Amino acid sequence: MKWGVVRFPGSLDDADALWALGEVMGQEAFALWHKEESLKGAECVVLPGGFSYGDYLRCGAIARFSPIMRAIARFAAEGGLVVGICNGFQILCEAHLLPGALTRNRSLSFICERVSVRVENAATPFTCAARKGEVLRLPIKHGEGRYVAAEGELDAMERRGQVLLRYVDERGEATEAANPNGSMRSVAGVANERFNVFGLMPHPEHAVERALGGADGLKLFESLVLSRSSSQLREESAAR
Amino acid sequence: MLVKVFVTPRREILDPQGRAVEQSLRSLGFDNVSGVRVGRYITLDVRASSPDEARAEARRMCEQLLANPVIEDYRFEVEGS
Numbered sequence: 001m002k003w004g005v006v007r008f009p010g011s012l013d014d015a016d017a018l019w020a021l022g023e024v025m026g027q028e029a030f031a032l033w034h035k036e037e038s039l040k041g042a043e044c045v046v047l048p049g050g051f052s053y054g055d056y057l058r059c060g061a062i063a064r065f066s067p068i069m070r071a072i073a074r075f076a077a078e079g080g081l082v083v084g085i086c087n088g089f090q091i092l093c094e095a096h097l098l099p100g101a102l103t104r105n106r107s108l109s110f111i112c113e114r115v116s117v118r119v120e121n122a123a124t125p126f127t128c129a130a131r132k133g134e135v136l137r138l139p140i141k142h143g144e145g146r147y148v149a150a151e152g153e154l155d156a157m158e159r160r161g162q163v164l165l166r167y168v169d170e171r172g173e174a175t176e177a178a179n180p181n182g183s184m185r186s187v188a189g190v191a192n193e194r195f196n197v198f199g200l201m202p203h204p205e206h207a208v209e210r211a212l213g214g215a216d217g218l219k220l221f222e223s224l225v226l227s228r229s230s231s232q233l234r235e236e237s238a239a240r
Numbered sequence: 241m242l243v244k245v246f247v248t249p250r251r252e253i254l255d256p257q258g259r260a261v262e263q264s265l266r267s268l269g270f271d272n273v274s275g276v277r278v279g280r281y282i283t284l285d286v287r288a289s290s291p292d293e294a295r296a297e298a299r300r301m302c303e304q305l306l307a308n309p310v311i312e313d314y315r316f317e318v319e320g321s
Contacts, residue, residue, distance in 0.1 A: 057280075058308055065305075094308065101310040103249075108256050148253060148311060182254065 001228050003029040004042030006072075006088075008063050012050035013085065013205060020205040021046075025221060034066040044081040044224050045072055047088025049141075049203060059102065059144050060090035069095055081125060081224060082197045086142055089189075089199030098192055098199045099157060100149030106182025110143040114213065115180055117188045117202055118168040121161040124191055125227035126198040129219050135172045136165075136216040138202035140180060145201040147183035147190070154184060165189035165200055241294040242319035243286050247307045248279035282306060291318045 005017045014031060021029035032039060034052075039045060053062035063069065069091070076082050076097055084092040092098040105111060114137055122132040130136065149157070157163055165188040169178035174186040181201070189200030204217030249255040255277050262276035284301070288294035298316045307314040 057305070061305065061308070093310075101308055103253065103311055104256055106254065106256050108260055146254075150310075182256075 001027055001225050002041055002043045003027055003046060004032040004039050004044070005029060005046045005048055006032045006034060006068055007048075008034045008050070008052035008066065010051045010053055010055070011048050011087070013048040013203065014050070016203075017046050017048045017085070017205040020208040020217070021221060024208045025218070025225070027221075027225070032068055034063070034068045037067045037071050039068075039071050039075055039080075043228055044083065045075060047072075047082070047084040047091055048205070049086030049088060052087055052091065055087075055144075058090075058094065059087060060092075060094040063087075063091045064095040073097065076192075076197050079194065079196050081228075083126065083220075083224070084197075084199040085203055085205065086140075086145070086201055089201060090144070092197060092199045097197050098190055099153055099162075100147055100187075100190065102144050102201070103146045103148055104144050105142070105146050105180075110141070111145070111180050112139075112141040113180065114139050115188075115202065116168050116170060116172070116178070117165040118172055118174070120163050120166055121191075123161070124164060124195045124198070125224055126191065126195075126220060127164055127223050129223040129226050133172065134219075135168060136202075136219060137207070137214050138204060138217055139206045139213075140202050142181070142201055145181045145183070147187040147201075149184065154187075157190065158185075160193060162191050162193065162195075163187055163189075164191050164198065165202070241286050241288050241291065243284045243294055243298045243316055244319065245282040245284065245298065245302060245306055245314060245316040246279060247282070247302075247312050247314045248277050250311055250313050253311050279312075291320070294318045 167186040204220045207217035257278040258276040302314045
Protein backbone atom coordinates (compact mmCIF):
# COMPACT_ATOMS: atom_id res chain seq x y z
CA MET A 1 0.00 0.00 0.00
CA LYS A 2 1.23 3.50 -0.85
CA TRP A 3 1.37 6.01 2.00
CA GLY A 4 2.04 9.72 1.68
CA VAL A 5 3.26 11.48 4.82
CA VAL A 6 2.81 15.26 4.65
CA ARG A 7 5.71 17.47 5.65
CA PHE A 8 4.80 21.00 6.73
CA PRO A 9 7.31 23.53 8.00
CA GLY A 10 7.28 22.63 11.69
CA SER A 11 6.25 18.98 11.29
CA LEU A 12 8.13 16.81 13.77
CA ASP A 13 6.83 13.27 13.54
CA ASP A 14 6.93 12.84 9.77
CA ALA A 15 10.22 10.89 9.98
CA ASP A 16 8.82 8.59 12.68
CA ALA A 17 5.68 7.95 10.63
CA LEU A 18 7.82 7.14 7.57
CA TRP A 19 9.96 4.82 9.71
CA ALA A 20 6.93 3.05 11.18
CA LEU A 21 5.26 2.54 7.82
CA GLY A 22 8.32 1.94 5.64
CA GLU A 23 10.93 0.25 7.83
CA VAL A 24 8.78 -1.49 10.42
CA MET A 25 5.76 -2.43 8.31
CA GLY A 26 7.43 -2.73 4.90
CA GLN A 27 4.94 -0.43 3.23
CA GLU A 28 5.72 1.97 0.39
CA ALA A 29 5.87 5.27 2.28
CA PHE A 30 7.05 8.63 0.98
CA ALA A 31 7.03 12.25 2.08
CA LEU A 32 4.74 14.87 0.53
CA TRP A 33 6.01 18.46 0.74
CA HIS A 34 3.36 21.00 1.77
CA LYS A 35 3.85 23.05 -1.41
CA GLU A 36 3.03 20.13 -3.66
CA GLU A 37 -0.39 19.78 -5.17
CA SER A 38 -0.15 16.09 -6.04
CA LEU A 39 -0.45 13.18 -3.63
CA LYS A 40 1.78 11.07 -5.94
CA GLY A 41 -0.58 8.12 -5.98
CA ALA A 42 -0.83 7.73 -2.19
CA GLU A 43 -3.67 5.43 -1.12
CA CYS A 44 -3.57 6.80 2.40
CA VAL A 45 -2.36 10.23 3.45
CA VAL A 46 -0.93 10.79 6.95
CA LEU A 47 -0.76 14.26 8.51
CA PRO A 48 1.90 13.93 11.23
CA GLY A 49 2.36 15.60 14.58
CA GLY A 50 4.41 18.71 15.21
CA PHE A 51 3.90 22.46 15.22
CA SER A 52 3.05 23.27 11.62
CA TYR A 53 3.70 26.95 10.82
CA GLY A 54 4.65 27.47 14.46
CA ASP A 55 1.05 26.83 15.53
CA TYR A 56 0.48 30.55 14.90
CA LEU A 57 -3.04 31.89 15.49
CA ARG A 58 -4.45 28.46 16.39
CA CYS A 59 -2.94 24.98 16.01
CA GLY A 60 -3.48 23.87 12.43
CA ALA A 61 -5.10 27.13 11.33
CA ILE A 62 -2.38 28.16 8.89
CA ALA A 63 -1.43 24.70 7.61
CA ARG A 64 -4.98 24.34 6.37
CA PHE A 65 -4.24 26.84 3.58
CA SER A 66 -1.16 25.10 2.15
CA PRO A 67 -1.38 23.76 -1.43
CA ILE A 68 -1.19 20.10 -0.31
CA MET A 69 -4.33 20.60 1.80
CA ARG A 70 -6.34 21.48 -1.31
CA ALA A 71 -5.28 18.15 -2.81
CA ILE A 72 -6.10 16.35 0.44
CA ALA A 73 -9.57 17.94 0.61
CA ARG A 74 -10.26 16.74 -2.94
CA PHE A 75 -8.86 13.27 -2.13
CA ALA A 76 -11.05 13.03 0.97
CA ALA A 77 -14.12 14.18 -0.96
CA GLU A 78 -13.52 11.29 -3.36
CA GLY A 79 -13.40 8.84 -0.45
CA GLY A 80 -9.60 8.70 -0.06
CA LEU A 81 -8.22 7.62 3.33
CA VAL A 82 -6.73 10.37 5.49
CA VAL A 83 -5.27 10.05 9.01
CA GLY A 84 -4.29 13.05 11.14
CA ILE A 85 -2.15 12.44 14.21
CA CYS A 86 -1.93 15.12 16.92
CA ASN A 87 -1.15 18.33 14.98
CA GLY A 88 -2.56 16.49 11.94
CA PHE A 89 -5.84 16.02 13.85
CA GLN A 90 -5.87 19.74 14.67
CA ILE A 91 -5.32 20.58 10.99
CA LEU A 92 -8.16 18.27 9.86
CA CYS A 93 -10.54 19.96 12.33
CA GLU A 94 -9.47 23.43 11.17
CA ALA A 95 -9.98 22.32 7.56
CA HIS A 96 -13.51 21.14 8.45
CA LEU A 97 -12.66 17.62 7.31
CA LEU A 98 -13.45 16.48 10.87
CA PRO A 99 -16.02 17.89 13.31
CA GLY A 100 -15.06 19.73 16.50
CA ALA A 101 -11.87 21.44 17.62
CA LEU A 102 -8.84 20.87 19.88
CA THR A 103 -8.21 23.35 22.65
CA ARG A 104 -5.72 23.98 25.46
CA ASN A 105 -5.42 21.06 27.91
CA ARG A 106 -7.53 21.47 31.03
CA SER A 107 -4.34 21.44 33.15
CA LEU A 108 -2.65 24.05 30.91
CA SER A 109 0.39 21.74 30.98
CA PHE A 110 2.02 20.05 28.05
CA ILE A 111 1.43 16.34 28.62
CA CYS A 112 3.90 13.66 27.57
CA GLU A 113 2.94 10.19 28.77
CA ARG A 114 1.64 6.78 27.80
CA VAL A 115 -2.13 6.45 28.03
CA SER A 116 -4.78 3.77 27.52
CA VAL A 117 -7.39 4.23 24.82
CA ARG A 118 -10.39 1.99 24.14
CA VAL A 119 -11.48 1.12 20.62
CA GLU A 120 -15.13 2.20 20.49
CA ASN A 121 -15.89 1.14 16.93
CA ALA A 122 -13.90 -1.59 15.18
CA ALA A 123 -15.99 -1.58 12.00
CA THR A 124 -13.95 1.15 10.30
CA PRO A 125 -10.91 1.14 7.97
CA PHE A 126 -8.87 2.67 10.83
CA THR A 127 -9.67 0.16 13.55
CA CYS A 128 -10.72 -3.11 11.86
CA ALA A 129 -7.56 -4.98 13.00
CA ALA A 130 -8.58 -4.35 16.63
CA ARG A 131 -11.59 -5.60 18.61
CA LYS A 132 -14.36 -3.35 19.84
CA GLY A 133 -13.54 -2.60 23.47
CA GLU A 134 -9.86 -3.46 23.06
CA VAL A 135 -7.55 -1.21 25.09
CA LEU A 136 -4.42 0.09 23.36
CA ARG A 137 -1.43 1.68 25.09
CA LEU A 138 -0.23 4.70 23.12
CA PRO A 139 1.87 7.78 23.90
CA ILE A 140 0.46 11.29 23.88
CA LYS A 141 2.47 14.53 23.82
CA HIS A 142 0.50 17.71 23.39
CA GLY A 143 -0.47 21.01 24.95
CA GLU A 144 -3.71 21.46 23.03
CA GLY A 145 -5.53 18.16 22.82
CA ARG A 146 -8.78 18.79 24.65
CA TYR A 147 -11.46 17.76 22.18
CA VAL A 148 -14.59 19.92 22.09
CA ALA A 149 -17.71 19.93 19.92
CA ALA A 150 -21.27 21.10 20.40
CA GLU A 151 -23.19 18.68 22.68
CA GLY A 152 -25.79 17.99 19.99
CA GLU A 153 -23.12 17.27 17.43
CA LEU A 154 -21.31 14.92 19.83
CA ASP A 155 -24.59 13.06 20.47
CA ALA A 156 -25.03 12.57 16.72
CA MET A 157 -21.40 11.48 16.31
CA GLU A 158 -21.78 8.92 19.11
CA ARG A 159 -24.94 7.53 17.51
CA ARG A 160 -23.19 7.15 14.17
CA GLY A 161 -20.13 5.54 15.80
CA GLN A 162 -17.74 8.33 14.84
CA VAL A 163 -15.99 8.33 18.21
CA LEU A 164 -13.34 5.67 17.52
CA LEU A 165 -11.06 6.05 20.55
CA ARG A 166 -11.67 7.12 24.14
CA TYR A 167 -9.21 7.65 27.02
CA VAL A 168 -9.74 4.97 29.69
CA ASP A 169 -8.10 3.70 32.86
CA GLU A 170 -6.29 0.36 33.22
CA ARG A 171 -9.65 -1.39 33.71
CA GLY A 172 -10.91 0.06 30.43
CA GLU A 173 -13.27 2.57 31.98
CA ALA A 174 -13.57 6.15 30.79
CA THR A 175 -13.19 7.89 34.15
CA GLU A 176 -12.42 11.60 34.60
CA ALA A 177 -9.12 10.66 36.28
CA ALA A 178 -8.10 8.77 33.13
CA ASN A 179 -8.95 11.72 30.88
CA PRO A 180 -5.52 13.33 30.46
CA ASN A 181 -6.51 16.62 28.84
CA GLY A 182 -10.16 17.18 29.76
CA SER A 183 -11.57 16.18 26.36
CA MET A 184 -15.37 16.15 26.21
CA ARG A 185 -16.58 12.59 26.86
CA SER A 186 -12.91 11.46 26.95
CA VAL A 187 -12.70 11.56 23.16
CA ALA A 188 -9.23 10.64 21.88
CA GLY A 189 -10.02 10.03 18.21
CA VAL A 190 -12.88 10.67 15.78
CA ALA A 191 -13.81 9.86 12.20
CA ASN A 192 -15.93 11.83 9.75
CA GLU A 193 -19.44 10.71 8.80
CA ARG A 194 -18.15 8.84 5.77
CA PHE A 195 -15.46 7.03 7.79
CA ASN A 196 -12.60 7.87 5.43
CA VAL A 197 -11.00 10.62 7.54
CA PHE A 198 -9.67 9.90 11.04
CA GLY A 199 -7.98 12.13 13.58
CA LEU A 200 -6.42 11.15 16.92
CA MET A 201 -4.28 12.80 19.57
CA PRO A 202 -2.28 9.67 20.59
CA HIS A 203 0.73 8.74 18.45
CA PRO A 204 0.51 5.26 16.92
CA GLU A 205 3.75 5.90 14.99
CA HIS A 206 5.66 6.09 18.29
CA ALA A 207 4.36 2.67 19.37
CA VAL A 208 5.41 0.25 16.65
CA GLU A 209 8.26 -1.71 18.22
CA ARG A 210 8.79 -3.30 21.62
CA ALA A 211 12.00 -1.30 21.96
CA LEU A 212 9.82 1.83 21.95
CA GLY A 213 7.83 0.51 24.89
CA GLY A 214 5.01 -1.09 22.95
CA ALA A 215 3.68 -1.90 19.51
CA ASP A 216 -0.04 -1.23 19.88
CA GLY A 217 0.14 1.54 17.30
CA LEU A 218 0.61 -1.09 14.61
CA LYS A 219 -3.02 -2.15 15.07
CA LEU A 220 -4.24 1.13 13.61
CA PHE A 221 -1.90 1.12 10.60
CA GLU A 222 -2.55 -2.58 10.01
CA SER A 223 -6.28 -1.84 9.96
CA LEU A 224 -5.76 0.44 6.96
CA VAL A 225 -3.67 -2.17 5.12
CA LEU A 226 -6.32 -4.79 5.88
CA SER A 227 -9.22 -2.64 4.73
CA ARG A 228 -7.33 -1.60 1.59
CA SER A 229 -6.58 -5.20 0.60
CA SER A 230 -10.14 -6.36 1.29
CA SER A 231 -11.58 -3.53 -0.79
CA GLN A 232 -9.17 -4.46 -3.60
CA LEU A 233 -10.36 -8.07 -3.36
CA ARG A 234 -13.95 -6.88 -3.61
CA GLU A 235 -13.11 -4.78 -6.68
CA GLU A 236 -11.32 -7.70 -8.32
CA SER A 237 -14.12 -10.17 -7.72
CA ALA A 238 -16.64 -7.61 -8.99
CA ALA A 239 -14.55 -7.22 -12.16
CA ARG A 240 -14.41 -10.97 -12.77
CA MET B 241 -8.90 51.66 7.69
CA LEU B 242 -7.83 50.34 11.08
CA VAL B 243 -9.82 47.30 12.19
CA LYS B 244 -9.51 45.90 15.71
CA VAL B 245 -10.60 42.28 16.12
CA PHE B 246 -11.31 40.68 19.51
CA VAL B 247 -11.47 36.89 19.67
CA THR B 248 -12.54 35.15 22.89
CA PRO B 249 -13.37 31.57 23.86
CA ARG B 250 -17.10 30.91 23.62
CA ARG B 251 -19.07 31.10 26.87
CA GLU B 252 -19.81 27.38 27.04
CA ILE B 253 -16.20 26.42 26.34
CA LEU B 254 -13.98 25.83 29.37
CA ASP B 255 -11.19 28.44 29.40
CA PRO B 256 -8.43 27.01 31.62
CA GLN B 257 -6.19 30.00 30.86
CA GLY B 258 -8.84 32.43 32.07
CA ARG B 259 -9.36 30.33 35.17
CA ALA B 260 -5.63 30.26 35.98
CA VAL B 261 -5.38 34.04 35.54
CA GLU B 262 -8.44 34.52 37.75
CA GLN B 263 -6.89 32.37 40.49
CA SER B 264 -3.66 34.35 40.27
CA LEU B 265 -5.54 37.65 40.55
CA ARG B 266 -7.34 36.31 43.61
CA SER B 267 -4.05 35.26 45.18
CA LEU B 268 -2.87 38.87 44.68
CA GLY B 269 -5.84 39.97 46.75
CA PHE B 270 -8.25 40.94 43.98
CA ASP B 271 -11.20 39.10 45.55
CA ASN B 272 -13.65 41.09 43.46
CA VAL B 273 -12.66 39.39 40.18
CA SER B 274 -14.69 36.72 38.36
CA GLY B 275 -15.41 35.58 34.83
CA VAL B 276 -11.88 36.06 33.46
CA ARG B 277 -11.57 34.97 29.83
CA VAL B 278 -8.33 35.13 27.87
CA GLY B 279 -8.58 35.83 24.15
CA ARG B 280 -6.69 37.38 21.29
CA TYR B 281 -6.56 40.96 20.01
CA ILE B 282 -5.66 41.51 16.36
CA THR B 283 -5.24 44.82 14.54
CA LEU B 284 -5.45 45.10 10.77
CA ASP B 285 -5.15 47.81 8.15
CA VAL B 286 -7.88 47.16 5.59
CA ARG B 287 -8.05 49.04 2.32
CA ALA B 288 -11.74 49.89 1.89
CA SER B 289 -13.80 52.74 0.47
CA SER B 290 -16.20 52.89 3.40
CA PRO B 291 -16.44 51.67 7.00
CA ASP B 292 -19.27 49.35 5.90
CA GLU B 293 -17.02 47.73 3.33
CA ALA B 294 -14.26 47.36 5.94
CA ARG B 295 -16.76 45.77 8.32
CA ALA B 296 -17.95 43.29 5.69
CA GLU B 297 -14.36 42.35 4.90
CA ALA B 298 -13.48 41.98 8.58
CA ARG B 299 -16.46 39.71 9.11
CA ARG B 300 -15.33 37.43 6.27
CA MET B 301 -11.78 37.36 7.63
CA CYS B 302 -13.07 36.36 11.06
CA GLU B 303 -15.31 33.64 9.66
CA GLN B 304 -12.61 32.17 7.45
CA LEU B 305 -9.46 32.47 9.53
CA LEU B 306 -9.18 34.83 12.49
CA ALA B 307 -11.67 32.95 14.69
CA ASN B 308 -12.76 29.32 14.85
CA PRO B 309 -16.55 29.47 15.28
CA VAL B 310 -16.58 26.03 16.94
CA ILE B 311 -14.76 27.38 19.99
CA GLU B 312 -14.49 31.16 19.67
CA ASP B 313 -16.63 34.29 19.47
CA TYR B 314 -15.40 37.43 17.78
CA ARG B 315 -16.27 41.08 17.52
CA PHE B 316 -14.51 43.94 15.80
CA GLU B 317 -14.36 47.71 15.65
CA VAL B 318 -13.59 49.85 12.62
CA GLU B 319 -11.57 52.86 13.72
CA GLY B 320 -13.00 56.25 12.83
CA SER B 321 -16.50 55.00 12.09
